[in-house]
Amino acid sequence: MPETPLSPAVPVSDADLLARTVTAVRAAGSALRERFGDVVPHRTREELMRALAANDDTALDILRPRLTDLRPDAGWVEDELDGGALPAGEWWVVDPAEGNVNHLHALPEWAVTATLVRENQPVLTAVHLPLTGETYTALAGAGAHVDGRPLHVSRTADLGLGIVATSQARPDEDEKVVQRVGSSITAMLFDALVVRTSVPASLHLLNVAAGRIDAFWQFAGARADLLPGALLVTEAGGRISDAEGRPWTPRSESFLAAAPGIHAGAVATLSR
Secondary structure (H helix, E strand, O other): OOOOOOOOOOOOOHHHHHHHHHHHHHHHHHHHHHOOOOOOOOOOHHHHHHHHHHHHHHHHHHHHHHHHHHOOOOEEEOOOOOOOOOOOOEEEEEEEEEOHHHHHOOOOOOEEEEEEEEOOEEEEEEEEEOOOOEEEEEEOOOEEEEOOEEOOOOOOOOHHHOEEEEOOOOOOOOHHHHHHHHHHHHHHHHHOOEEEEOOOHHHHHHHHHOOOOOEEEEEOOOHHHHHHHHHHHHHOOOEEEOOOOOOOOOOOOEEEEEOHHHHHHHHHHHOO
16 A cells, blocks of 8 residues: 655655665565566567566566655656666656566566666665565665665675675677676686676675675776665775776766675776
């Protein structure tokens, strides 16, 4: 049942906004879980796109009215492939079915994410995993949590002992980016203990925040993929940059999130 809209005359804390955002992503996740099970067949790209859109619409029908009630003046971003900076003000950056292709193939790696961005800085995020029931949250300046338990990045200080991960930036990626992804994986295979490659990015990033994975990198990328995890990792004590070690922004052409002890080593490997 939808929550009562917040009165614009009553100040609302970001913590309260986060709690209500969690309620919204959990409701959307429940709807997607009801659609999960058998592999959804598709013979053409058009059939695939229709199936993806049906999942997105199922979640958006729940997320859009609830999040709009929370912040009626905030802009809305729902194209998970969009990148770059946002205009001034507040924006909801939403991926209604993060890992949608996995969902259609009856694979468990998918989630629902919603992030409130203020003046191009993520201030709160909620990532819900419907199959496990877990909800990962972060609030700027107040830490990162999973179901109320604090998250902390790993203390690994040697890249050679680290588990690292990357994911495909987007379908139909530029050839130079694809080649850079391939060469970076090869470099990490020499320097890291284990290299994981899969989608979606958000699930790798929550694992970095939880200390299960020591670093995640990606070339190009999209706001909806990276903003939730960027806030989670930062609030869990990790370091965020581009692959060359420079400050990351949504305009950056690469992204790196790592435990502080191996961040420099990961930059060195990715810069070769």
